[in-house]
Amino acid sequence: MIVCKFGGTSVANAEQIKKVANIIKSNPQRRIVAVSAPGKRFGDDIKVTDLLIDLADAVLKNGNVHEKLNNVVNRYREITDELGLDYTICEVIAADLSERVSSDKSKVELFIDNIKASGEDNNAKLIAAYFNSIGLKAKYISPKDLLVVNDLPERTYALPEAYENLKFLADTKEIIVFPGFFGYTKEGILRTFDRGGSDITGSILAAAVKADLYENFTDVDSVFSANPKVINQPVEIREITYREMRELSYAGFSVFHDEALMPVFKLGIPVNIKNTNNPTAPGTRIVPTRTTTPGRPVTGISADNGFSILYVQKYLMNREIGFGRKLLQIIEEEYISFEHTPSGVDDISVIIRSNQLTPESEERIVKRVKEELHADDVHFNHGFSMISIVGEGMRNNTGLAARACAAISNTGANIEMINQGSSEVSLVFGVLQKYENQILRALYDEFFATVTTC
């Protein structure tokens, strides 16, 4: 059984929704469909989710609610028209929206969640109606009482019972159309997931029914081995392991939101990223362990900027049990997470995303490290990029680090930091931000564009 998820551009208008129907029809294994709200149809278009945020705003500020509500309903009406459906579904959607607009506003955050989630919810109803109209037996299923999530104030996540509740979807005879992006607490309060929330819904459904495959339909043929904004027509990745994807996602290789794949990862369910507009293309498969032997040791190279380095030096540091731990504790007490901690004998650096720092927090950290850890030198440096070379094939490739270092040094850039863990799936270089694109190109040339000799 396959669980499919269709992103916003894949369900943005009638033409796209027809493609979705054809995709579902073309493989009887595709039994469960998670859908997003209608996305952009062209560059300057406004997504339904943004229209809904506008609506919620109007309601809360006593603005022109009627107009804003019509903007939303009209998008669905247009789709309904073009799909040749009767307006019954639009009436259902309009009524649903009106009800949400007059719902409880005592918790603004929850009110906005409720309005926003209608985008996916009503699109799922519409798509189910369309499927049935063309003879594809389908059923809209609400997350209510099924996809149970935790209470406020923690970030939204599915409770273990959600997986139990959703199991039965494996045995229904109709195609299931399920709205992405939200669930309900045990008390019936609607809560939305973090960004990329429809990906999570699809992932939860795939895990609940123990799917053989989770197909994630979007608008690109596959994941690229490097940022196509910097590298001209980078190599497409056919197969990538979960670990490789995680290592790449670290440095700006935004395929999925971090947590989106957690449910399928835990069960080892493979994921296939595919293009709704070119469904016969193989796409990119994300797998627990590699099934094919790639022609090269490196799977992808990612780069991300906006990093700072906290440098701490103290004579005889390495004789002090607990020094590293105390340093990390001080950082933790500022609610700051860190990326790497390269160290010498008497110094340790902590690589931190700069957006977590303020002049005040930096000052507090420097002061505490000086006073509490009696460090000889403590200071922050800013403006670094991290460049990750990732590939399971790097594990036993002796010359790879040398090739990477040589490629970087040929650009004239200095290597500020090298980090290679014992996992050997990734090699991370810290460099000055201004060299980032130049180095990315040099590394891409070294590992993808040239004939490799190993």
Add this chain to the structure above:
Amino acid sequence: MIVCKFGGTSVANAEQIKKVANIIKSNPQRRIVAVSAPGKRFGDDIKVTDLLIDLADAVLKNGNVHEKLNNVVNRYREITDELGLDYTICEVIAADLSERVSSDKSKVELFIDNIKASGEDNNAKLIAAYFNSIGLKAKYISPKDLLVVNDLPERTYALPEAYENLKFLADTKEIIVFPGFFGYTKEGILRTFDRGGSDITGSILAAAVKADLYENFTDVDSVFSANPKVINQPVEIREITYREMRELSYAGFSVFHDEALMPVFKLGIPVNIKNTNNPTAPGTRIVPTRTTTPGRPVTGISADNGFSILYVQKYLMNREIGFGRKLLQIIEEEYISFEHTPSGVDDISVIIRSNQLTPESEERIVKRVKEELHADDVHFNHGFSMISIVGEGMRNNTGLAARACAAISNTGANIEMINQGSSEVSLVFGVLQKYENQILRALYDEFFATVTTC
């Protein structure tokens, strides 16, 4: 003013002590002399310190105390003979030893300390007597009431007042001969320093009198850039910074005990390692900042084995604030110190000296990391070496990492770990132990033996 320290082989017999006198005479700046106990005169010889341990053992086990005591006194008698001194000093030494033998044995550790320290103490008396006999005005000074140390049970270190107490030595008209290796608590209890203790004494004296230079006399011309047991006639180091020396000492480059230079380091006093047997050779200078420009970016390469790697993997690890800190806390609670913590996005490795681990402590750590941190994979690997390339000149040498990686990969060995901090004074490679010597040779060839192009 120069403070000199002479090690065991430099004061092992009359011939050596005459060399010491000549060294002192040849430069009027040399005003304070810290001395060790007489060391080995030839390969199979027994050091006085070991004879003293034998004596202490015989006293505690009711063995042949008379014979053991004579073994010690005879060594001094032999020296006295050859120096042409009268036996008064030997009587002083014999009486001192007898008094120590009958001293309080309620704390065995302190009793042994008291016997052992007589080696340095009596040698200082003897050397002062010799100096005076040849017209070099000298004065033995006991550490008592001057070099004040902390109380048990902590490791011995000098209290701040020791530096105050010893200041006056700068203004005495005689050459000061001061025994190395021990101090006294405020209550007058003798305590010895850790191994390399005479180095610490010299260092404390140099700091107390704010010396211009601390000369450390031993039996080699200088410090080598790599282990001469592995590399044939390695390049001698003329000048090395404190930081370089620290980075090298990490991996088996045993010049000084870690803490020995702390007092002079704090004041930025340069150290000169020199050879008693070839005092006109320049030796190796340890300096706060480099005064000469070396011809190569690398100052030294050291290698050390016996490392283990704790590998921890957890999906989404990098989203968890506090993960690294909690991991280090578990290790700290086993009283284990660590060397490096290279990390990927979802994994972190902790490099630990294997001699700190037992099967039981490994099991406890693995269990706690699994249970408390919910890690997906936790295990130990053993049998690693760490190889450090060190040099202040590496800071702005872009191609250096590439050259090092290439040299290692040409040996066929895999690089298990690379660690370069933001300090850039060192580059550390983790490799399998069996490749250690081969890699050390390859790196030495790369950075010292070949003509460098940068």
